[in-house]
Amino acid sequence: MEDKHFCCQGCKTVFEILNENDLCEYYSFDKNPGVSLRYVSDESFAYLDEAAIRKKIAEFDSDSFSRVRFYVPAIHCISCIWLLENLQRLQKGILKSEVNFSGKSVRIDFNPKEIAFSKVARLLTSLGYAPKINLKTEELPNSVGFNKSLVIKLAIAGVGFGHIMLLSFPEYLGLDGTDEYLQRIFSYINIALAIPVTFYSGREYFENAWKSFAQRQINIDVPIAVGLFALFFRSVYDILWNVGPGYLDSLAGLVFFLLIGRWFQSKTYENLAFDRDYKSYFPLAVQKLVDSEWKPILVYELSPEDMIRIRNNEIVPADSLLESEAAYLDYSFVTGESKPVRTVKGDWVYAGGRLIGQPIELVVKKRTSQSHLTSLWNEAAFQKPEEGKYKRIIDKAARAFTWVVLLIAVVTGVTWYFYDASRMWLVLTSVLMVACPCALALAAPFTYGNMVRIFGRHGFYLKNADVIERMASIDSIVFDKTGTITHGANTVKFVGLIDDYELAWVKILTAASTHPLSSLITKSIMSHSIVEIENFKERLGSRVEGYIKGAYIKVGSAEYTGGKDPVIDASRVFVSINGEPRGYFQIETSVRPQVGEVVSKLGKRVVALLSGDSNGESNRMKHIFQEYTKLLFNQSPHDKLGFVSSLQQSNSKVMMIGDGLNDSGALQQSDVGIAVTDNAGVFNPACDGILAGKQLGLLDKFLTLSKTSIVIVKIGFGISFFYNLIALSFAIGGFLTPLTAAILMPISSMSVVGFSTVAVMWVAKQTFKEAK
Amino acid sequence: MLIIILLISISLTIAIFFLVAFVWSMKSGQFDDTYGPSVRMLFEDKKKTKSPKP
Numbered sequence: 019m020e021d022k023h024f025c026c027q028g029c030k031t032v033f034e035i036l037n038e039n040d041l042c043e044y045y046s047f048d049k050n051p052g053v054s055l056r057y058v059s060d061e062s063f064a065y066l067d068e069a070a071i072r073k074k075i076a077e078f079d080s081d082s083f084s085r086v087r088f089y090v091p092a093i094h095c096i097s098c099i100w101l102l103e104n105l106q107r108l109q110k111g112i113l114k115s116e117v118n119f120s121g122k123s124v125r126i127d128f129n130p131k132e133i134a135f136s137k138v139a140r141l142l143t144s145l146g147y148a149p150k151i152n153l154k155t156e157e158l159p160n161s162v163g164f165n166k167s168l169v170i171k172l173a174i175a176g177v178g179f180g181h182i183m184l185l186s187f188p189e190y191l192g193l194d195g196t197d198e199y200l201q202r203i204f205s206y207i208n209i210a211l212a213i214p215v216t217f218y219s220g221r222e223y224f225e226n227a228w229k230s231f232a233q234r235q236i237n238i239d240v241p242i243a244v245g246l247f248a249l250f251f252r253s254v255y256d257i258l259w260n261v262g263p264g265y266l267d268s269l270a271g272l273v274f275f276l277l278i279g280r281w282f283q284s285k286t287y288e289n290l291a292f293d294r295d296y297k298s299y300f301p302l303a304v305q306k307l308v309d310s311e312w313k314p315i316l317v318y319e320l321s322p323e324d325m326i327r328i329r330n331n332e333i334v335p336a337d338s339l340l341e342s343e344a345a346y347l348d349y350s351f352v353t354g355e356s357k358p359v360r361t362v363k364g365d366w367v368y369a370g371g372r373l374i375g376q377p378i379e380l381v382v383k384k385r386t387s388q389s390h391l392t393s394l395w396n397e398a399a400f401q402k403p404e405e406g407k408y409k410r411i412i413d414k415a416a417r418a419f420t421w422v423v424l425l426i427a428v429v430t431g432v433t434w435y436f437y438d439a440s441r442m443w444l445v446l447t448s449v450l451m452v453a454c455p456c457a458l459a460l461a462a463p464f465t466y467g468n469m470v471r472i473f474g475r476h477g478f479y480l481k482n483a484d485v486i487e488r489m490a491s492i493d494s495i496v497f498d499k500t501g502t503i504t505h506g507a508n509t510v511k512f513v514g515l516i517d518d519y520e521l522a523w524v525k526i527l528t529a530a531s532t533h534p535l536s537s538l539i540t541k542s543i544m545s546h547s548i549v550e551i552e553n554f555k556e557r558l559g560s561r562v563e564g565y566i567k568g569a570y571i572k573v574g575s576a577e578y579t580g581g582k583d584p585v586i587d588a589s590r591v592f593v594s595i596n597g598e599p600r601g602y603f604q605i606e607t608s609v610r611p612q613v614g615e616v617v618s619k620l621g622k623r624v625v626a627l628l629s630g631d632s633n634g635e636s637n638r639m640k641h642i643f644q645e646y647t648k649l650l651f652n653q654s655p656h657d658k659l660g661f662v663s664s665l666q667q668s669n670s671k672v673m674m675i676g677d678g679l680n681d682s683g684a685l686q687q688s689d690v691g692i693a694v695t696d697n698a699g700v701f702n703p704a705c706d707g708i709l710a711g712k713q714l715g716l717l718d719k720f721l722t723l724s725k726t727s728i729v730i731v732k733i734g735f736g737i738s739f740f741y742n743l744i745a746l747s748f749a750i751g752g753f754l755t756p757l758t759a760a761i762l763m764p765i766s767s768m769s770v771v772g773f774s775t776v777a778v779m780w781v782a783k784q785t786f787k788e789a790k
Numbered sequence: 791m792l793i794i795i796l797l798i799s800i801s802l803t804i805a806i807f808f809l810v811a812f813v814w815s816m817k818s819g820q821f822d823d824t825y826g827p828s829v830r831m832l833f834e835d836k837k838k839t840k841s842p843k844p
Contacts, residue, residue: 099826099830100833103833117823117826118822118823118826119825120824120825120826121822121823166816166817166821169821170812170813173809173812174809174813177806180805181802185798197791200794203795207798207802
């Protein structure tokens with residue numbers, strides 16, 4: 019390749035294509051052309067050729083000419099524009115392509131007779147510009163990157179404001195009586211200018227106020243709408259009845275600055291936005307068939323026609339068709355009905371169903387969205403009662419505050435009426451403007467939202483922002499053992515008599531289970547066999563059984579399989595075939611390296627260790643945990659739940675840390691339930707957070723950070739109140755014009771948002787710096 | 791003083807004309823992509839250098 023070096027096969031392919039077509043100029047535009055591989059996926063896009071879908075996404079579609087606009091998030095530099103606009107040279111059939119850089123989209127005209135829809139999408143993907151296609155919303159993400167209507171409103175308000183000021187000059191400078199007719203003409207022109215400014219540019223405030231009245235509530239736009247309304251009609255009255263010149267200059271200026279404030283605010287929010295990006299979602303993985311091998315891939319990389327395999331207790335990630343003979347699915351996450359539904363080959367299986375029984379294979383039919391699964395996670399059934407305490411307080415406070423503001427405004431207005439009636443309207447308006455408690459409502463969502471994002475970046479994925487609030491109040495921590503404290507195995511060996519065939523059967527059985535010990539056994543057995551299991555059953559946390567080739571195999575605890583339990587310091591899993599005990603797997607699990615340190619850091623908060631296994635490893639656990647930690651073995655899922663709720667009855671706020679399999683009841687019962695996992699897979703909506711196994715050592719840091727978040731929110735409240743109090747007292751005294759009030763208001767909101775964001779980032783940086 | 795009224799009506803007309811022009815340009819999408827066109831003019835259709843065919 020002309021002694022050139024490439025980082026990956028993808029870049030080499032791109033270079034080959036470019037070189038072939040003499041488009042190497044691509045490499046002279048930027049120092050580092052090419053794109054990050056983040057967005058590259060291997061979707062087939064075959065669904066784009068469906069007539070119905072084509073109709074949906076194409077801007078224009080006929081037999082010989084189609085126009086489509088793809089949203090391509092990977093567009094990032096001048097080389098991208100150049101490459102994407104030369105598509106017609108790379109591919110016959112493409113007529114023209116045009117990039118919208120700000121909107122990160124590309125519009126392609128092509129001849130569908132020569133190149134299929136799906137092929138266009140594949141071409142883009144092969145170049146590293148995978149289009150993002152969302153069939154649900156149909157609309158592309160905001161293609162301009164800013165709010166057009168706000169800009170237009172701003173322009174109209176600006177023009178109106180400027181001219182009203184200009185025409186008010188005679189008033190400012192004082193004209194003598196002979197020119198009174200001029201003044202009246204100017205005033206009438208002012209009214210004409212003020213109408214679009216008030217009722218077009220300021221429309222949103224009236225609409226919001228009206229909506230809140232319709233819902234018999236009151237929101238923070240009400241005082242503003244009242245202020246605008248009062249100023250406008252008072253001015254019109256003054257002018258028409260020749261009482262005075264009115265306050266139209268103030269009114270127009272007010273609208274103008276309110277809109278500027280909005281513009282700045284939206285810019286600030288955009289930059290500090292805490293929208294969960296894909297990084298703060300848990301990277302849910304699923305087994306996909308790639309070249310006759312099962313490989314874990316991320317759920318949002320699934321595409322239609324992919325073959326996936328779901329194991330017992332795993333959740334179906336996307337709407338699919340069943341490929342295996344039959345399956346039982348539990349749709350309780352979706353419908354609340356916990357009775358499993360029997361599904362046979364060729365039937366639909368819906369996202370969110372949980373498999374009960376032996377593994378099944380599915381053909382994905384619809385693309386899935388991670389946000390759908392997250393919304394499942396936030397289903398009402400899994401909500402905890404005290405969720406959103408602060409939110410409720412803020413809502414209440416904001417509402418009460420609005421009434422207080424209106425009351426203060428009325429009292430101030432009446433007082434000024436007797437004191438200096440000519441200034442009453444201006445003072446009234448300033449009071450209404452400045453007292454708006456909008457900053458109050460922003461402190462908590464921005465602080466928690468940013469915290470959730472930072473946690474996500476460190477491998478701790480929270481269900482929602484409210485969890486942080488609850489984490490801050492935790493005083494007791496309960497650990498699960500297998501899969502949480504221990505992980506992986508140093509040695510797995512079979513003690514007893516078993517041949518390779520039978521071992522392979524055992525492997526099939528354990529592979530169907532998601533229990534951590536099962537996966538260890540599966541990994542350790544080398545022999546292979548392709549047989550179907552019949553009558554597969556798994557009781558969570560203790561045993562699996564099934565018929566393989568007529569042999570009835572049970573894997574599980576000693577009592578269950580009828581084996582004898584020798585006393586040694588390791589976990590044991592027993593096997594029986596046709597009721598005859600064959601021996602046991604002796605598994606010496608390895609303790610996660612960070613556990614010792616984090617347990618000692620958490621100190622007295624670590625209340626108990628619950629294990630579903632026998633007490634074979636109790637000696638090792640005693641080394642890790644202090645004597646005040648209770649070590650309980652042979653705990654059924656029910657016992658674990660009972661233990662957590664008894665702790666809660668003694669007024670403890672409990673955090674349960676488990677593997678999310680045999681302790682989901684306890685996770686749900688606890689105040690904060692956290693599932694620790696290593697390579698994703700099992701998705702348990704009962705938990706509040708998912709922690710990547712290798713980050714367990716940071717647990718104490720996460721707890722400290724959530725406490726700090728509460729402090730930050732409180733400081734934010736303080737700042738907001740401080741602003742309102744100071745500004746309000748100035749406004750009541752008549753020292754604040756409505757104009758200044760309109761400028762101050764967004765500044766206060768922005769400073770609260772800025773403070774909480776910067777504080778969260780600084781605190782997080784300090785905390786995690788130590789960790790490294 | 792009539793001249794002032796005349797001047798004001800002219801100035802208002804011009805201002806409103808420009809406002810309308812701005813709103814139109816905004817709505818017709820002229821501000822949709824403020825970066826693309828600035829670099830697009832730099833691209834040139836390079837003649838094939840390797841195989842100069844007539």
